[in-house]
Amino acid sequence: MRPIDPHLLDDITGSEALDWATAWSRATEDALESPDTAELRSRLRAALDTSDRIPYVVRRGEYLYNYWRDADNPRGVWRRTTLDEYRSDEPQWEVLVSVDTLAQAEGEDWVWKGATVLPLEHDRALLRLSRGGADAVVIREFDLARRAFVDGGFYLPEAKTDVSWVDRDTLLVGTDLGEDSLTQSGYPAQVRRWHRGTDLGQAEEIFRGEPSDVAVGAHFDPTPGFEHTICTRALDFYTSRTWVDGVELDLPTDCTAVPYKQWLFILPRTDYTAGEQTVPAGALAVIELNAFLKGAREFTLLVSDAAVEDLSVTATGIYVTTLENVATRISRFTLGTWERTEVALPEAATASIVATSPLDGDEVWLNVASFTTPSTLLLLDATPTEIKHAPALFDTAGLTTRQHWATSADGTKIPYYITGDFSRGARPTLVGGYGGFEVSLTPGFSNLRGIAWLSKGYFYVQPNLRGGGEFGPHWHSQAVKEHRHKVWEDHRAVLEDLVARGYATPAQIAIRGGSNGGLLTSGALTQYPQCFGAAVVQVPLTDMLRYHTLSAGASWMAEYGDPDDPAQRAFIETWSPLQNVASTPAYPPALVTTSTRDDRVHPAHARTFALALWEAGQPVDYFENTAGGHAGAADNAQVARVEAMIYAWLEEKIGDTAAESKK
Numbered sequence: 242m243r244p245i246d247p248h249l250l251d252d253i254t255g256s257e258a259l260d261w262a263t264a265w266s267r268a269t270e271d272a273l274e275s276p277d278t279a280e281l282r283s284r285l286r287a288a289l290d291t292s293d294r295i296p297y298v299v300r301r302g303e304y305l306y307n308y309w310r311d312a313d314n315p316r317g318v319w320r321r322t323t324l325d326e327y328r329s330d331e332p333q334w335e336v337l338v339s340v341d342t343l344a345q346a347e348g349e350d351w352v353w354k355g356a357t358v359l360p361l362e363h364d365r366a367l368l369r370l371s372r373g374g375a376d377a378v379v380i381r382e383f384d385l386a387r388r389a390f391v392d393g394g395f396y397l398p399e400a401k402t403d404v405s406w407v408d409r410d411t412l413l414v415g416t417d418l419g420e421d422s423l424t425q426s427g428y429p430a431q432v433r434r435w436h437r438g439t440d441l442g443q444a445e446e447i448f449r450g451e452p453s454d455v456a457v458g459a460h461f462d463p464t465p466g467f468e469h470t471i472c473t474r475a476l477d478f479y480t481s482r483t484w485v486d487g488v489e490l491d492l493p494t495d496c497t498a499v500p501y502k503q504w505l506f507i508l509p510r511t512d513y514t515a516g517e518q519t520v521p522a523g524a525l526a527v528i529e530l531n532a533f534l535k536g537a538r539e540f541t542l543l544v545s546d547a548a549v550e551d552l553s554v555t556a557t558g559i560y561v562t563t564l565e566n567v568a569t570r571i572s573r574f575t576l577g578t579w580e581r582t583e584v585a586l587p588e589a590a591t592a593s594i595v596a597t598s599p600l601d602g603d604e605v606w607l608n609v610a611s612f613t614t615p616s617t618l619l620l621l622d623a624t625p626t627e628i629k630h631a632p633a634l635f636d637t638a639g640l641t642t643r644q645h646w647a648t649s650a651d652g653t654k655i656p657y658y659i660t661g662d663f664s665r666g667a668r669p670t671l672v673g674g675y676g677g678f679e680v681s682l683t684p685g686f687s688n689l690r691g692i693a694w695l696s697k698g699y700f701y702v703q704p705n706l707r708g709g710g711e712f713g714p715h716w717h718s719q720a721v722k723e724h725r726h727k728v729w730e731d732h733r734a735v736l737e738d739l740v741a742r743g744y745a746t747p748a749q750i751a752i753r754g755g756s757n758g759g760l761l762t763s764g765a766l767t768q769y770p771q772c773f774g775a776a777v778v779q780v781p782l783t784d785m786l787r788y789h790t791l792s793a794g795a796s797w798m799a800e801y802g803d804p805d806d807p808a809q810r811a812f813i814e815t816w817s818p819l820q821n822v823a824s825t826p827a828y829p830p831a832l833v834t835t836s837t838r839d840d841r842v843h844p845a846h847a848r849t850f851a852l853a854l855w856e857a858g859q860p861v862d863y864f865e866n867t868a869g870g871h872a873g874a875a876d877n878a879q880v881a882r883v884e885a886m887i888y889a890w891l892e893e894k895i896g897d898t899a900a901e902s903k904k
Contacts, residue, residue: 244856250848251791253837262837262848262865269832269862273889281693282885286312288634288688289877295618295629298327299596300604302363307334308353315876316340317353319368328628337388338368350868352875354378358385359406360463360600367395367404367412373838374870376793377401395437401840403429405460410437413459413470418442421452426796428456432472448484450474455796464600467502477799478678479510488534501554501599502576505530507540508549510714515540523713525549525561527579543574543581548713550681553594555603560584560594567644567656567683567711569593571607585625590614591683610686612660612701613640635691639664642684647738649707650730653719656711657704657735658684659744661695669699669895670745672736672773676706676728677757678800679717689880693888697897700744706731706761722802723812729764736772748774751895753887755779756842756871757800763818763833763850770828775894777887778833780842780871783850785817786810791843819846822853830860832890834883836869862890 245261252258290312298305305327310317318341320334344351354369364385369378380402382394397404400417407413415429416422418441424430430452433444447470450457455475462469472484480494490498495510506527507513513520515538520526526540547563547570554560561572569592571584586592587609595606595618605621615631639662646654661668671694675682682703695701705711708720708728720727736752739745750773754762759781766776786804788794802809814820831854835847844865854861866874866883874880892898 245852247849247852250852251843251845253844258848259837262844262863263867265851265863266865269864270886272862273886273893275889277892278885278889281888282881284692285689285884286877286881288692289880291632291634293632295608295616295631296332297595297608297618298606300324300598300601301358302601304363306356306358308355309334310877312877314339314341315878316344316351317876319353319356337385338383340370343370350875352868352870356383357404357406359409361465362409365391365409367406371870372399373868374836374872374875375838375840376870377840380404393438395435397441401428403432403456403458406463407434407461407470408463411435413447413461414441414444415456415458416441424450424454424456424795425452426455426793428793428796430454430457432457432459448472462500464502469500471500478797479799485530485534490533499552500530501559503530504528504576505533506552506559508552510718521545522715523548525552541579543579544572548710548716550710551594553597553605554599555597555605556599556601557603560597560605562592562594564681564683564711567658567681567705569683584621591685593683611684612642612658612686612703613637615686615688631686633686633691634688635696637691637695640695645738645742647704647731647734649727649734651727653707653727653731655704655706655731655734657702657738659700659702659739661700662698665698667743667745667749669697669749669751669891669897670702670739671699671891672702672704672739672750672752673758674704674706674732674735674752674754674761675758676704676708676720676731676761678708679710679714680757681705681710683711689884693884694891697892699896702735702739704732704735706735708757721800722809725801725812726816728761729768729816732761732765733769733772736769747772749895751775751777751891753777753779753891755781757782759783759842759847760785760818763831764816764821766828766831766854767818767821767823768816770826774829775891776829776831777891778831778847778850780835780839781818781833781846781850782842783818783846784820785813786820788846791845792839793841794843819850819853822850822857822859824857824859828854828859830862830894832862832864832887834864834866834887836866836871836874838868838875839871841871 249257296307298307304321306321318336319338320336322332322334326332340353350373352371352374354371356366356368359365366383368381368383371378377399380397382391403415405413412435414435415432432448435444459472474482483490483498497508499506511522524545525543528540547565551562559574563570573582590609590611592609595608607619610616615633618629619625620628642660752762759778762776762778763781763783804810833847833851835844851863869875874883
């Protein structure tokens with residue numbers, strides 16, 4: 242690694258920054274290359290490309306749509322089939338778009354970011370294509386019958402665009418139109434109603450927010466008889482204001498509003514008192530929309546006994562996913578009568594609603610998995626019916642999962658899961674973690690983790706830190722802004738609990754996290770390096786004194802605080818990883834990774850943190866993928882390459898191979 246002025250690292254594609262990043266990345270990868278790494282990379286690629294994976298689908302009209310990547314289609318294909326075909330062992334698919342063919346024909350590094358099919362008619366779609374995996378996308382109109390782009394059709398150049406169909410010839414659009422069209426966070430600040438064949442710049446502006454908002458968005462609900470235009474101003478990450486057909490809903494800004502048909506569902510983040518009634522934080526309640534707009538506040542309380550994780554709607558019902566001690570439960574409520582029934586689920590598994598299509602009926606696709614059991618895809622109608630089952634591509638015999646509770650510094654009990662073969666003593670242990678943005682970490686199966694880690698007899702740990710959403714809004718709010726330090730206290734408590742229970746010694750523990758989880762692991766390095774033996778820091782936030790000025794950082798100030806406010810800057814300074822790097826004590830080795838095309842978390846966070854560690858004499862390796870966006874990899878080959886490198890690095894630092902070499 243060679244020295245460089247850290248200010249140059251802000252220039253994402255600057256030649257000096259890229260040369261520096263490329264040289265260090267090549268050195269890191271070359272040092273880890275071996276026959277074992279090559280074999281692991283091949284096995285991971287095979288697992289990613291296998292045809293035995295579940296092709297997850299979403300219904301639009303008569304067809305089920307799926308996006309699929311494999312060895313023959315590394316960039317992927319967008320395709321569709323019928324339900325009868327899908328039920329068969331080898332369904333026949335109609336390929337609509339080959340991203341590989343498109344990228345080659347157009348000379349672009351296209352990465353698929355999804356499609357929105359025209360409701361009710363289902364013969365057109367808006368495709369979202371990203372260059373290199375960035376969040377910014379190009380929008381292009383596609384004719385599903387002709388399987389071709391529409392000549393002179395709707396087209397929006399690369400931007401962080403929000404778009405919704407109104408009808409065949411009309412869109413609601415929020416995008417980059419130059420001055421005053423974006424928020425300080427880089428997202429749309431206004432919405433226009435755009436008619437086919439007209440200039441978007443001259444289209445009617447129907448809604449506008451403030452520059453300080455995170456984003457402004459709108460969507461059209463085409464449900465026959467209940468058509469609505471819904472506009473939202475996201476004031477910050479957790480508060481918003483909502484308008485239905487131009488009328489603002491009189492709700493607290495921290496209350497999520499979900500209008501559907503003639504009803505209004507609400508999910509308050511703090512207790513919401515309306516008249517003599519209080520809807521508790523984290524609960525779900527409903528009222529008739531028109532009655533609410535006329536001043537009524539008599540809500541029907543649907544769920545208040547657990548943290549609501551998800552709300553999905555169908556033609557005649559809603560499905561509510563809740564978490565109880567990090568275990569899922571799904572309830573169905575009949576629209577109007579609100580009769581509640583429980584969906585039968587396997588024990589010790591996580592269930593999630595994959596897709597519904599309320600315009601097409603009551604079909605519900607449900608995925609069920611655990612740390613040791615691969616995914617099963619169920620179709621819910623009258624009863625759950627198994628449709629597809631994913632294979633385990635490694636030997637799961639002897640693997641079980643336990644849940645424990647560690648005690649954090651303030652006495653709060655922090656749950657975590659540990660998976661492995663418990664027939665022998667302390668061994669290498671990989672600890673994940675996130676702890677932010679109300680994201681809940683629930684049990685799930687990973688062939689990649691199984692092949693690369695669990696199959697070696699090692700442990701994997703998934704902690705449920707405060708800052709997540711596992712126990713509702715209060716679990717999250719306990720660890721934001723001036724209370725952010727509690728995330729690290731929880732994380733440290735889990736690491737120490739693993740040692741106390743005899744699962745691992747500190748030297749046998751590695752921590753891994755990406756994005757906000759990268760903030761977690763980089764902060765752990767500077768705060769309690771004695772508690773673990775290695776750290777993988779992926780697409781991280783590290784420079785928390787200026788994160789709000791980099792890429793989409795301004796949108797996260799409700800989570801971390803405002804560095805421009807002296808009082809808030811004072812507490813951020815105590816834990817901002819970059820500013821707390823020191824030459825002593827000695828840190829465990831770190832692997833820092835990012836992507837040049839990450840336009841969500843600026844790669845300067847990873848670059849400057851790795852440089853600071855190196856300058857402090859701390860052990861650090863660095864890898865920057867030139868594509869992949871915030872995910873860090875854009876196709877299966879890149880995923881296999883990065884994952885094989887990471888697991889080879891972990892084996893070298895804390896694995897049994899490392900232990901043997903130290904004897």
